[in-house]
Amino acid sequence: MDFQVVVLAGGTSKKLVPLVSKEVPKALLPVANRPVLSYVLEQLELSNIKDLIVVVEGADAALCVGGWISAAYVDRLHVEVATVPEDVGTAGALRAIAHHLTAKDVLVVSGDLVSDVPPGAVTAAHRRHDAVVTAMICSVPVSGLSEAGSSGAKDKTKKPGRYNIIGMDPTKQFLLHIATGAELEKDTRIRKSILRAVGQMDIRADLMDAHMYAFNRSVLQEVLDQKDKFQSLKQDVLPYLVRSQLKSEILINGAPQGQQAKENGNDKVSYRILANASTPSFHELYALGPNGSAPVRRTHKCCVYIASNSKYCVRLNSIQAFMDINRDVIGEANHLSGYNFSAQNNIIHPSAELGSKTTVGPHCMLGEGSQMGDKCSVKRSVIGRHCRIGSNVKVVNSVVMNHVTIGDGCSIQGSVICSNAQLQERVALKDCQVLSLSTSVFLSLSSNEYL
């Protein structure tokens, strides 16, 4: 289909800092005991995409990701792992791998997207309109946006102004305005020319950019070349393309129809037949100018694909999101996890050992080789591989990664416990992140601290 897929796997994101480390880059964070990157790759594989480019920031992270990919997908996918220096941003990453891109269109997916929206839908919408860029947007998760670093649930309520604002035309096919996160402290400015051309604009604050874009390759490269200060696709490139859609400065060598039509008379007629027959979008009307004669103004189209509400679509870009996704993937969106759920709606690996009177509630997951003592209770939590959990432990709404030792009588609520951590007896954790590397925790902690 002439599409190339680029997965931006990121590096060690600052937003996720207690969870990620040199050994565990963002792309390998476990979601239901699988790296988050695998969700994207599998979704792409389902869509019959075998060739991908995975871009990783930082050499160390690239090594980890590359090693994991080659182990997991060696016979299934043809993955090229490209390394870019850290802090170049998403636009910089694409600039760095520009010479690899050859297809007509490029699909750029963020590696931290956990979604069951078929990527084909975005690409199809892109092709249908001959768009320059098509962005997938999805509704904001119920738990609220979690753009702001390690902000937990409480931070959100303090800053209610941080929205995405997305403007669309009434048919919900074209993107007219997009403003993300930080810009929104100020007033929003909307181009008058766009508004006038469209006549009506739907402005939505309950949608957000899912970071899956289809770009026209030549346009993307041109923009990246010309605007070398652009760092981020989301905050620079996309808003730029949207802003300039009615006075396009880019040359589409995919040959806009208007230019072809000038070549000779017959083509012009056939172009007119086609144009008259199809319902013109506002771009074409605007391009025609007031006289409705030959196109005078250059335009390009920015489209959106809105993921339907029944689909799951969340980005893992904060600790809150990490918790939410872990909960959802074994809960309501459990078709994503790829596991078979038992009758009790949970997954307990056959090699896991449970003590007497230990209950594992629904929407839980217990990894391979984990041991639990007596009288434990696990609710809505993910427990990784080879964990040893003592007696009388309560784990609620938490993520426990691999090789964790938890002493007797602990109570863990809403926390993330990273690999290789050790919890002594009777520790109570609430809303905490516990670092790995055999930290031993003696104290009871609460709310938003990490070690």
Place this chain on the structure above:
Amino acid sequence: MDARRVSQVVPKVRQVGFVTHSDPNPPPQASRTQSVPIESNSGTPYDSPDFSPVMIPPPRHHSENLSHLRSAAVAVPESSSRRPMWDDRVAVVGSYNPGNSLLGQPVSPNSSEVNSEASTTLGWFGRNSSGKFSAGSSFPGGGFDLTTVKMENFTQLEGKKPEAVPGKGGGGGVEVNNRESSSNTLKAKTTKAERRETQEAQRAAKAAGKAQGNKPVAAAGGAGPSNILRQPSQNRDDPAVGSTIAGSDRRGGDRPPERERKKDVPPPRMQFDDQGRVNKSKKRAVFNQPEAKNRVELFRHLPQYEHGSQLTDLESKFLELDSMHPAVYKVGVQYLAGDVTGGNARCIAMLRAFQEVINDYSTPPGKTLVRDLTAKISSYVSFLIECRPLSMSMGNAIRFQKSRIAKLPLTLSETEAKAALCNDIDRFINEKIILADKVIVRHAATKVRDGDVLLTYGSSCVVEMILLYAHELGKQFRVVVVDSRPKHEGQALLRRLLAKGLSCTYTHINAVSYIMHEVTRVFLGASSVLSNGTTYSRVGTACVAMVAHAFRVPVLICCEAYKFHERVQLDSICSNELGDSNDIARVPGRPDVNSMDNRTNEKNLQFLNLMYDATPSEYVSMIITDYGMIPPTSVPVIVREYRREYLLI
């Protein structure tokens, strides 16, 4: 116009037209046998002086034949003795063959009788059989071809008719002989005649195999001892008996078209009330198409899907459709989403997509370009059909495309072949659509006079061009744009007309009888024109034409000749397209008008959103096409000429 009215009375006119239409005479031969008639009758077939003789040079004799027939149509009452049609046919065929078999002997009594009795109608045949042998011998072959290809469910007729025939037959001696000695052949022959008759009413493809089944029977009959027996079988294109030069001559010219014809046959229409077939086709389908629940009983044979879900499903499969060319996919999505509508636009879009396909094509190792590319195009076409049923004009374009591929010389290299095919597509678009439109516009503009009030319905691109051109010429006229729900296509037309400064009236079809008082001409577009003169067009066209007819306002249909189709349709039921039922349940732009919203799944409510209707030819005064202005009765002629021409392009 008079001629048109009368000719309708006699369907035979068109029947005979059909016979010759598929007559596969090689052009040189035809000119040999028919040189005199051509000269004497040149120009008769078309009433219009605009008819350009350059465009259809070789097969003029067909139209000449038609002109005979048309005059015969007026004189029908005299020949009322021949009224039972079967009789007539049998007489012609029967008498004719013996004449043939006697190789150059004077005409058999029977055929002469026919000649004298109905010389007007059958003058051509009479002349043939009496004079030149070769052309004569080709005639039954033509009939046979016809049956091979186009006959469909005549099998039941075949069963019934033969016994009825001998009783009625006009009975010359030779003919009787013939019948007795080889009832087998005769049976085949009579069915031939019958098929010719019924063919008009019904047409489909799968019968090709059926007719082939007949062939051995005929050959077996031909193996009999007598010369008389053998002769017909020779007519049946049996190579074993081809003893005369004429026979072989004819065969040489005849064979390839026959093969082509088989290929050209449109695939049998899928009947969507046949559950088994539907299920089968679903398995083959590229994407899921949930069928609409409450369908109108009468239209169950047409595909109707729930529109909303189709698009999303197709979109989500985008990357999985590896075999699909992106350009074709895009066109398909545009059809499905309704981004591209209108016969010409859809056809151009499809051809352009095929052009890209051909450009990107490279023959896989171990395959030949001709076969592989044809298969590829076929698969694309079936995908496009899934997205939206093809219009007949597109069917013609595809047929053209495939015949061009099939006719590629084997000596061409791949790049040359690709260039040739792309060039062919360009020529098709330019000549058959764009130039045709220009010619139509020139013709039609002569019909616009100062002070006229022109009415048009919906939005036809060629009518729009006509109006604009007439305006450019400085003619003073007014336009009434009649529109209808749910598509409101007229609004776009209105906007463009107003932008050019025409004075317009806009009204809805409900008011058409009201506005018709002041109208002096009605210009309508067409999706296709069928060979019985029926115009298949956007739903509502028939209504407008009928009202215009009642008000004695001339109705001019503007339609490019590539949209003509040899199918015959008497109503708009057996072949139509169903639109999205939501379109009629809702009022666009008025979300508050929602009384129907939750009734779409009500059991005893069915929505019917028909897309097309058939305008009977009596409402049509004239069809303006790229070959000139013709009455609807002349459509089969154009179909015939055109087919030949586009194969030769």
